[in-house]
Amino acid sequence: MNRREDMGALGAALSVRDLEAGGFEGPLAARLYKAGADGKRDILIVFFHGGGFVGGDLDHSDSFLRHLAEASGYPVVLSSTYTLATSKPFPAAVEDAHAVLMWAKKNKTKLGWSGKRLLVAGIEAGANLAAVCGLMSRDRGAPKLAGQILIMPMLDPGLTTCSMREMPACPDSAKVVNECAAAYRGYLPHAADRSHPYASPLQSSRLKNLPPALILSTEDDPLRDEAEAYGNKLINAGVPTTVRRLPAARLQDPNARNECACKAHVLSEIANFIAGLDQAAPAGC
Numbered sequence: 001m002n003r004r005e006d007m008g009a010l011g012a013a014l015s016v017r018d019l020e021a022g023g024f025e026g027p028l029a030a031r032l033y034k035a036g037a038d039g040k041r042d043i044l045i046v047f048f049h050g051g052g053f054v055g056g057d058l059d060h061s062d063s064f065l066r067h068l069a070e071a072s073g074y075p076v077v078l079s080s081t082y083t084l085a086t087s088k089p090f091p092a093a094v095e096d097a098h099a100v101l102m103w104a105k106k107n108k109t110k111l112g113w114s115g116k117r118l119l120v121a122g123i124e125a126g127a128n129l130a131a132v133c134g135l136m137s138r139d140r141g142a143p144k145l146a147g148q149i150l151i152m153p154m155l156d157p158g159l160t161t162c163s164m165r166e167m168p169a170c171p172d173s174a175k176v177v178n179e180c181a182a183a184y185r186g187y188l189p190h191a192a193d194r195s196h197p198y199a200s201p202l203q204s205s206r207l208k209n210l211p212p213a214l215i216l217s218t219e220d221d222p223l224r225d226e227a228e229a230y231g232n233k234l235i236n237a238g239v240p241t242t243v244r245r246l247p248a249a250r251l252q253d254p255n256a257r258n259e260c261a262c263k264a265h266v267l268s269e270i271a272n273f274i275a276g277l278d279q280a281a282p283a284g285c
């Protein structure tokens with residue numbers, strides 16, 4: 001178990017510790033971020049990295065999560081890996097993601113978390129898993145989620161939105177589209193799975209009783225239309241949802257989304273979302 005102490009950008013000590021979380025079929029590499037003074041936190045954010053289901057690791061979002069731990073009211077942030085499609089395709093990743101949430105609930109003391117509020121979050125493919133965790137947690141009755149934070153989520157395996165279809169006109173953006181298509185081929189090799197709500201939450205017709213959502217996209221991201229379409233569906237289902245399209249941040253490839261998130265007001269949006277949850281909802285997990 002590795003532990004590192006850094007001075008964060010805001011001047012608070014940032015503890016970063018590697019550990020193992022419990023996945024669906026075994027342990028998964030994870031990393032815990034905790035800023036500020038010692039003691040238990042009332043908020044835990046479980047975060048899943050991007051990489052198009054076929055790549056990515058704990059380092060993929062490390063810089064972004066260091067900023068997140070400092071800038072969002074000092075929650076505990078747990079970043080977890082999951083089974084990549086190069087090893088096992090759908091539904092291995094989503095089963096891992098839900099299992100990590102259940103593990104976190106059972107290991108509150110180890111994580112320095114009081115157990116009061118559990119949020120799930122992710123970026124790109126990880127945001128897909130976060131959204132699916134909302135569905136799975138509702139359907140399976142646990143764990144109770146206080147919110148979901150979806151950053152530039154991949155939600156449409158069919159790549160049918162206008163923002164996705166218009167991208168091939170730009171060579172840099174066409175690369176993003178091609179990589180998204182390749183990612184889905186790896187993650188969903190069976191065509192029938194592409195309409196499963198646990199693979200494509202955008203296809204779900206059952207979106208009531210999900211946790212409040214914050215959905216963020218950027219002006220130049222081909223994923224923006226599917227992000228906003230999902231937000232609209234959640235709103236129509238009565239789910240408290242905030243949808244923001246942020247200014248362009250020169251996104252040229254999927255791996256740039258973490259850097260983009262740090263530059264496109266994502267951190268302040270998340271902080272405001274969490275503050276709103278604290279004011280609107282009673283504690284309890």
